Amino acid sequence: MVVSAPRAPRRDAQANRDGILSAARSALAEDPNASIDAIARAAGLSRRALYGHFDDRTALISEVIAIGTQRFNAIAEHPVDxxxxxxxxxxxxRLWHEAAHVRVAASMALDDAHVAETAAALAPVRAVLATIVERGQASGVLRTDLGGVTLARLIESSARMVVRDDLGGAQSASLAVRSVLGVAGLSWREADALLAAHPELEKEDAE
Structure with a gap:
């Protein structure tokens, strides 16, 4: 018996799906509790048409979050010092700047209500962080009074809070960097010196 490969979605169907996701991001940016009806209206579709692409609101939210985690995980492929x-x-x-591009998806993915379900999806970024912590503790650059796993989790929590709550206003990029360095064991003077040597890290429009 020959099993046919699933057909790619029709172009208009894909366009509708993309439109729904875009509308969902816009609606959720205005109201994190936006209903499926509100999202369908924003997309210019009926509720029934929306359900032709997503089984329910949970499935739609999961797709929005997945977009955010994909951008985060791309960071794992970038070399670090x-x-x-x-x-x-x-x-x-880099995490802060990626989050700025997908603010709604990032906030939802990093929110306490969703972080558990996205933990596996963020595994590549977590692996990079674990490697940095291990190397930093071995060289004495990062604090060693905490175990590596614990330190990595604390650093992650600090970064998550800054990104999720958009703390710092116009200085959010700087705060994101400084907060993780502080948790990792650097003094504010050491963080100042590092950022003075690498000012690109706290620019709001850095690549």
């Missing part, structure tokens, strides 16, 4: 403190600052800066 051999110096653990600078590598950690680079990772924090």
């Amino acid at each position: 051999d110096d653990a403190a600078l590598a950690l600052a680079q990772l924090a800066s």
Whole structure:
């Protein structure tokens, strides 16, 4: 018996799906509790048409979150410096800037209500962080009074809070970098010196 490969979605169907996702991001940016009806109206579709693409609101939200995690995981492919403190600052800066591009998806993915379900999806970024922490502790650059797993979790929680709550206003990129460096064991003076040497890390429009 020959099993046919699933057909790719029709172009108009894909366009509708993309439109729904875009409308969902816009609606959720205005109201995190936006209903499926509100999202369908924003997309210019009926509720029934929306359900032709997503089984329910949970499935739609999961897809929005997946878009955010894909962008985060792309960061894991970027090289970081051999110096653990600078590598950690680079990772924090890149995460913040990716989150700025997908603010709604990032906030939802990093929110306490969803972070457990996205933990596996964020495994590549977590692996990079774990490697940086291990290298930093071995070289004495990062604090060693905490176990590596615990330290990595604390750094992650700090970065998550800054990104999720958009703390710092116009200085959010700087705060994201400084917060993880502080949790990792660097003093504010050491963080100042590192950022003075690498000002690109706290620019709001950095690549």
